Structure formats: structure tokens, C-alpha cells
Amino acid sequence: MRRKLAAGNWKMNGTSAALAELETLAKAAPPAETDVLICPPATLISRASHVAENSHIQIGGQDCHAANSGAHTGDVAADMLHDAGASHVILGHSERREDHGETNEVVRTKAATAWEAGLITVICVGETLSEREAENTLDIIGGQLAGSIPDAATGENLVVAYEPVWAIGTGKVPTLSQIGDVHDFVRMRLERRFGEGIGRTVPILYGGSVKPSNAVEIFSVSNVDGALVGGASLKAADFQGIIDALA
Numbered sequence: 001m002r003r004k005l006a007a008g009n010w011k012m013n014g015t016s017a018a019l020a021e022l023e024t025l026a027k028a029a030p031p032a033e034t035d036v037l038i039c040p041p042a043t044l045i046s047r048a049s050h051v052a053e054n055s056h057i058q059i060g061g062q063d064c065h066a067a068n069s070g071a072h073t074g075d076v077a078a079d080m081l082h083d084a085g086a087s088h089v090i091l092g093h094s095e096r097r098e099d100h101g102e103t104n105e106v107v108r109t110k111a112a113t114a115w116e117a118g119l120i121t122v123i124c125v126g127e128t129l130s131e132r133e134a135e136n137t138l139d140i141i142g143g144q145l146a147g148s149i150p151d152a153a154t155g156e157n158l159v160v161a162y163e164p165v166w167a168i169g170t171g172k173v174p175t176l177s178q179i180g181d182v183h184d185f186v187r188m189r190l191e192r193r194f195g196e197g198i199g200r201t202v203p204i205l206y207g208g209s210v211k212p213s214n215a216v217e218i219f220s221v222s223n224v225d226g227a228l229v230g231g232a233s234l235k236a237a238d239f240q241g242i243i244d245a246l247a
């Protein structure tokens with residue numbers, strides 16, 4: 001059976017004071033068969049790992065460089081994230097694809113490096129509004145899956161997050177049947193490429209304006225194994241509501 005995952009992406013939000021929210025989450029009872037991941041800014045990963053130590057909360061990075069080390073001012077290596085206590089890293093978030101011109105190939109190279117460092121990758125895919133309106137959603141998602149995931153994927157090193165770009169931070173959410181169509185398609189593509197064993201084990205998260213008030217219905221959709229949450233992960237009470245909806 002696939003484990004469920006509630007993953008919070010704090011994006012470029014949070015200084016030391018934000019660790020109080022993590023402390024609150026860490027004190028809650030561990031949910032059954034559900035993993036909980038918080039991806040704070042890189043500056044907080046080490047301290048967040050200490051706060052989350054001995055709790056059910058795992059800590060992740062929001063990006064890593066494609067190289068292991070070297071002359072890349074301002075960048076963070078996968079190995080450094082792992083050393084700081086991270087178990088996961090988000091890759092290919094649409095904000096990285098948009099702000100930093102990350103292509104599928106770049107995401108794929110980063111993923112291979114992250115796996116070498118022992119991190120689990122949360123690889124994001126999603127269509128823009130114009131791509132959806134042009135009825136290109138599945139073509140875009142298929143291309144991103146094929147291009148962004150290295151061949152060495154296993155059920156243990158990969159999580160896929162479907163995040164329609166137009167739903168991120170906008171309060172707009174696709175219909176349940178639109179979410180289901182994409183998640184079933186992602187599952188089918190994973191099974192076809194990696195075989196049923198791996199393809200059925202990889203968790204597929206939905207991301208885009210998930211809140212405690214819509215989480216239960218989103219989690220009822222087939223092949224939705226959890227959520228990647230931005231805004232509603234910043235406050236412990238909101239994120240706990242989403243964790244509870246999944247458990």
C-alpha cells in the first residue's frame with residue numbers, strides 16, 4: 001500500500017520565528033500511515049531538523065544544484081541538504097521553472113544528483129492556464145514526466161507532485177474530475193515506464209490552493225496520495241488540518 005504524504009513548501013518565507021510553527025506540528029500525534037514533510041528555506045533546514053528530531057516530521061529542501069559541489073555562488077548542493085538533515089528535496093517547482101528557466105533536462109540532472117546524495121525527490125509537473133485552455137494538459141504533463149524523471153526511479157526515491165500552475169497561490173482549484181484525470185494519467189505513465197511494481201508505489205501529490213476546507217474532497221480523488229501545500233503550510237493549525245484530512 002502506498003503511504004500518504006502531506007508536504008509543506010514554505011517557499012521564501014520564514015525566519016527563526018517560524019520554527020515555532022514547526023514545534024507545534026512536531027508535538028502533534030503522528031498520523032497513521034501518513035508521512036509529513038516540511039520544506040523550509042535553506043537557511044532554516046539545519047535548525048528545523050533539530051526541532052523535528054525524534055518526531056514524525058521530515059525536513060526537505062526546495063531545490064538543489066545539479067552538481068555535487070563547485071563554483072556555483074549562492075547555490076546549495078544536494079549533499080549539503082542531506083548533511084543539514086533533509087530527507088527530501090522539491091525539484092522542478094513551477095516557480096523554479098519560471099523564475100530560473102529550469103528545463104526538464106535540468107530537473108532530471110538535479111534529481112539524479114539528489115538521489116546520489118540519498119534524498120527523496122518530489123518532482124513537480126503542471127500545466128499553465130493557456131496550456132489547459134488549449135487542451136494540451138496531458139501532453140504537457142507527459143512531456144514533463146518523461147523529461148524530468150531519470151530512469152533510475154524507484155518506489156522509494158520518487159514522489160510526483162501534480163501542480164497546475166494556474167492553481168498555485170491563486171485560490172483556484174481544478175474540478176475533482178480534472179484532478180482525477182491527470183492523476184490517473186500520471187499513474188498510467190509511471191506504470192508504463194517503470195513497471196507496475198514501481199509505478200504503483202510512487203506517491204502522487206496534488207498541489208495548488210489546498211486548504212483544510214477543500215482537502216478532504218481532494219484526497220478522495222483516485223490516485224491522490226497527498227498534497228504539496230504552499231500558503232496553508234505556513235501556519236501549524238492550517239497544515240495540521242490538511243494532515244488530519246489525509247490520515
Ligand code: PEP
Nearest residue numbers: 168169207208209230231
Ligand atoms: C506550492 O507552492 O507548491 C503550492 C501548491 O502553493 P499553494 O498551496 O499556496 O497554492
